Amino acid sequence: MKLLKRVILTVTLFTILFFPASVSFNTSAAEESPAPVYYVRFSGTGLNVYGDPSLSGESLAILPDDTYVQILLGPLDFLAKIRVYDTGLEGYVDMRYLKRLDAIVYDYDIYTYEELEEDITKLQERYPELLHVNVTGQSVDGRNLYELVLGNQSAPESILIHAGIHAREHVNPYLVMEQLEQCLIYYDCGYFHEQSYRELFDNVSVHIVPMVNPDGIAISQYGEGALRSPELVETLRACYAYDLSTRRTRSTYENYLARWKANARGVDLNRNLLPGFGVNSKVSQPSYMGYEGTAPFSEPEMLSLGAVTLLCEPSIIINYHSMGEVAYWNTVESRYTAINTEFSNYMLSLVPYQRMRSGTASGSYLDWIYSGENPVCSITFETGNVECPFTLDQYPKIWIQHSLVVQAAAAYAYTH
Numbered sequence: 085m086k087l088l089k090r091v092i093l094t095v096t097l098f099t100i101l102f103f104p105a106s107v108s109f110n111t112s113a114a115e116e117s118p119a120p121v122y123y124v125r126f127s128g129t130g131l132n133v134y135g136d137p138s139l140s141g142e143s144l145a146i147l148p149d150d151t152y153v154q155i156l157l158g159p160l161d162f163l164a165k166i167r168v169y170d171t172g173l174e175g176y177v178d179m180r181y182l183k184r185l186d187a188i189v190y191d192y193d194i195y196t197y198e199e200l201e202e203d204i205t206k207l208q209e210r211y212p213e214l215l216h217v218n219v220t221g222q223s224v225d226g227r228n229l230y231e232l233v234l235g236n237q238s239a240p241e242s243i244l245i246h247a248g249i250h251a252r253e254h255v256n257p258y259l260v261m262e263q264l265e266q267c268l269i270y271y272d273c274g275y276f277h278e279q280s281y282r283e284l285f286d287n288v289s290v291h292i293v294p295m296v297n298p299d300g301i302a303i304s305q306y307g308e309g310a311l312r313s314p315e316l317v318e319t320l321r322a323c324y325a326y327d328l329s330t331r332r333t334r335s336t337y338e339n340y341l342a343r344w345k346a347n348a349r350g351v352d353l354n355r356n357l358l359p360g361f362g363v364n365s366k367v368s369q370p371s372y373m374g375y376e377g378t379a380p381f382s383e384p385e386m387l388s389l390g391a392v393t394l395l396c397e398p399s400i401i402i403n404y405h406s407m408g409e410v411a412y413w414n415t416v417e418s419r420y421t422a423i424n425t426e427f428s429n430y431m432l433s434l435v436p437y438q439r440m441r442s443g444t445a446s447g448s449y450l451d452w453i454y455s456g457e458n459p460v461c462s463i464t465f466e467t468g469n470v471e472c473p474f475t476l477d478q479y480p481k482i483w484i485q486h487s488l489v490v491q492a493a494a495a496y497a498y499t500h
């Protein structure tokens with residue numbers, strides 16, 4: 085049955101791509117709401133437009149950044165058929181270089197907690213049927229911890245994506261929000277491999293925790309003035325004194341806070357779990373990085389992420405960290421190495437990061453999910469290739485590498 089369905093879908097896709105006139109569109113609806121406009125970005129020397137959907141041969145035109153286009157068909161994986169707004173030229177392009185002109189998620193420079201909240205509100209207003217928002221707790225400095233659910237909340241399968249456990253890695257919350265918006269924009273016209281986005285997300289709900297550690301991110305972006313609690317400001321100063329005295333830092337206070345990894349209590353959230361809690365501890369008190377906390381799950385940010393994980397029972401978890409363009413996928417103690425071998429091969433064929441060797445338990449989130457009862461495949465992407473926090477020029481490459489990760493993970497969950 086599944087094979088038959090795939091054959092039908094493949095024929096349908098072939099028909100759409102090569103005989104678009106045979107596909108009937110609802111023209112009255114199109115008249116009411118004009119087709120959205122997209123613009124070219126991140127193209128470097130320009131985006132090639134091809135007459136052939138294989139995106140090969142001689143290009144019909146090269147569109148510089150900020151050229152306006154409309155999408156006529158697709159996207160199908162990376163492929164979209166477009167019309168250039170000014171000239172009327174039609175052809176095929178790599179859709180990763182297109183962004184919708186009225187996109188909501190729009191600032192990859194310093195993406196703050198406040199921008200995240202605003203974007204969540206606007207996305208929910210624009211896509212009320214497709215996006216569900218949960219507040220799953222509060223950070224130690226009183227910021228909301230969000231879970232965003234894309235697609236059918238009672239779907240038989242679910243996947244989980246999270247970003248921003250480590251404060252200074254704050255490019256990744258922006259990345260996952262842009263991934264989310266892209267899935268919403270193309271919900272009714274996009275295909276990944278044989279499945280339409282609608283079919284995928286009807287069957288696989290996507291749970292996104294876009295900013296696990298909002299306080300730490302505010303510290304890294306704006307320093308101690310970002311904190312609301314005077315006691316937590318004192319904690320930061322005590323951390324700095326400790327890290328100076330133990331020679332864990334020689335930076336100025338300002339640079340030290342920009343390189344902050346922990347939450348606002350000086351706990352490294354990716355050391356705050358079991359198994360391996362405190363095993364490799366080299367830090368005896370709160371610090372900008374590496375301190376595990378007083379007990380497993382002592383921090384509300386990890387309690388919240390843990391609860392989301394247990395409640396949605398994901399078959400796949402994507403973890404976003406930075407930096408190095410490498411991928412962690414396994415631990416020595418993992419119960420799920422066998423199923424994760426195939427999955428990690430699949431994901432690394434899409435995102436060509438270097439595979440890292442398996443480490444031993446150190447109280448990380450990966451240690452925790454691989455020791456749980458729920459069989460899970462997971463991969464940790466370490467985005468970017470310079471020290472955190474990043475400069476602006478890192479993002480275009482990260483986007484091109486990761487723009488289809490959600491669709492790919494959902495497709496894997498659906499077909500396995």
Ligand SMILES: [Zn+2]
Pocket residue numbers: 249250253404405406
């Ligand atoms: Zn990290």
